[in-house]
Amino acid sequence: MGTGGKTPSRDTDGSVFVVTAAYNEAGAIAEVLRALRSEYPNTVVVDDGSTDATAELAARNGAFLLRHVVNCGQGAALQTGISFALKRGAECIVTFDADGQHRVEDIATLVAPICRGECEVTLGSRFLGSAVGLPWPRRVALKFAVWLTRIMSGVRLTDAHNGLRAFSRRAAERIDIRMDRMAHASEIIDQIRESGLAFREVPVQIRYTTYSLRKGQTLRGGLHILVQYLLGRVVR
Amino acid sequence: MNAFQLVALPVVVGLAGLSALALVKGWTGRKEGPAWIGVWVAAGIAIARPGLTMDAAQAVGIDRGADLVLYCAVIGMLVGFFMVYTRLRRLRRDVTLLTRHLAIRDAAGGNAAAAPDKPSRV
Numbered sequence: 001m002g003t004g005g006k007t008p009s010r011d012t013d014g015s016v017f018v019v020t021a022a023y024n025e026a027g028a029i030a031e032v033l034r035a036l037r038s039e040y041p042n043t044v045v046v047d048d049g050s051t052d053a054t055a056e057l058a059a060r061n062g063a064f065l066l067r068h069v070v071n072c073g074q075g076a077a078l079q080t081g082i083s084f085a086l087k088r089g090a091e092c093i094v095t096f097d098a099d100g101q102h103r104v105e106d107i108a109t110l111v112a113p114i115c116r117g118e119c120e121v122t123l124g125s126r127f128l129g130s131a132v133g134l135p136w137p138r139r140v141a142l143k144f145a146v147w148l149t150r151i152m153s154g155v156r157l158t159d160a161h162n163g164l165r166a167f168s169r170r171a172a173e174r175i176d177i178r179m180d181r182m183a184h185a186s187e188i189i190d191q192i193r194e195s196g197l198a199f200r201e202v203p204v205q206i207r208y209t210t211y212s213l214r215k216g217q218t219l220r221g222g223l224h225i226l227v228q229y230l231l232g233r234v235v236r
Numbered sequence: 237m238n239a240f241q242l243v244a245l246p247v248v249v250g251l252a253g254l255s256a257l258a259l260v261k262g263w264t265g266r267k268e269g270p271a272w273i274g275v276w277v278a279a280g281i282a283i284a285r286p287g288l289t290m291d292a293a294q295a296v297g298i299d300r301g302a303d304l305v306l307y308c309a310v311i312g313m314l315v316g317f318f319m320v321y322t323r324l325r326r327l328r329r330d331v332t333l334l335t336r337h338l339a340i341r342d343a344a345g346g347n348a349a350a351a352p353d354k355p356s357r358v
Contacts, residue, residue: 046339064343065343066339066340066342066343067339067342068335068336068339069335069338069339070331070335072331072332072335072336073332076332076335076336079336080335080336080339080340083336083340084339084340084343087340178329180328180329180332
């Protein structure tokens with residue numbers, strides 16, 4: 001990765017790719033990309049069949065732009081971006097939400113243990129770090145997801161559904177996201193365990209805004225994810 | 237022959253004929269066609285000879301022939317629902333793979349015409 005075992009504060013040799021799945025994110029994508037590309041020039045935006053100006057804004061802000069001709073879901077879009085990054089020679093791949101709730105500064109913290117060869121995957125945790133403006137119903141739902149992950153996957157985490165995570169090239173080659181929609185977060189954890197990939201949780205900060213809360217999951221959406229995940233485990 | 241039999245039997249015979257035609261013409265698969273013909277023939281027998289369903293029901297410990305038909309129909313529908321569901325999942329998976337392939341191909345080749353469609357680095 002060309003970091004010489006040091007903690008990179010920015011991607012100096014172009015080996016870190018940041019993958020962002022975006023669906024109708026015209027309200028936030030430009031600002032997110034401006035912040036990302038100043039530190040990480042290899043930013044990949046997978047426009048997941050948006051009907052607004054997301055793609056135009058992503059192209060204008062210098063990201064690699066991949067377009068899904070139909071909406072396939074965040075899981076599918078992330079896998080597209082990861083496959084593309086691997087083709088481009090990425091040594092480390094970071095997934096980053098397009099709605100502006102993640103901080104660019106946290107990427108360096110995620111990538112560092114992978115660069116040092118201490119683990120293959122790092123998972124951001126808002127409960128080890130901080131969650132600014134997290135509403136209590138969502139906190140309860142997220143804690144339930146953590147508990148469920150512990151039961152279903154046997155993996156002890158503090159935050160199971162955080163979109164901020166990083167993979168080494170070796171890990172990204174082993175992960176194959178098959179759950180197209182939001183259930184992919186649990187699927188990734190399952191695959192990490194099944195592949196025996198060394199992972200670590202890293203404290204990150206999530207900033208909830210009116211925009212990100214509006215785009216985020218409702219309780220009904222959460223139940224739908226749960227059903228998708230359970231069905232996906234039965235019918236492959 | 238009662239009124240129900242007079243109405244239902246021609247319908248079932250017609251459907252069996254259509255299924256046979258579809259099989260001959262190749263509109264249905266080699267497994268699906270005979271399966272559908274089997275369903276219509278069984279339905280026809282049950283309508284024409286209700287006594288047979290009663291005998292079959294009693295043979296498996298159910299009192300009424302109508303109950304046996306109902307149970308079989310419910311089980312058949314559940315199996316059918318599951319098969320359609322798995323097929324839909326496979327279809328959806330194929331759509332995703334195709335979409336992904338197109339997105340990566342266009343990104344790598346940069347062959348799209350309009351600027352927003354063109355995977356780009358500005």
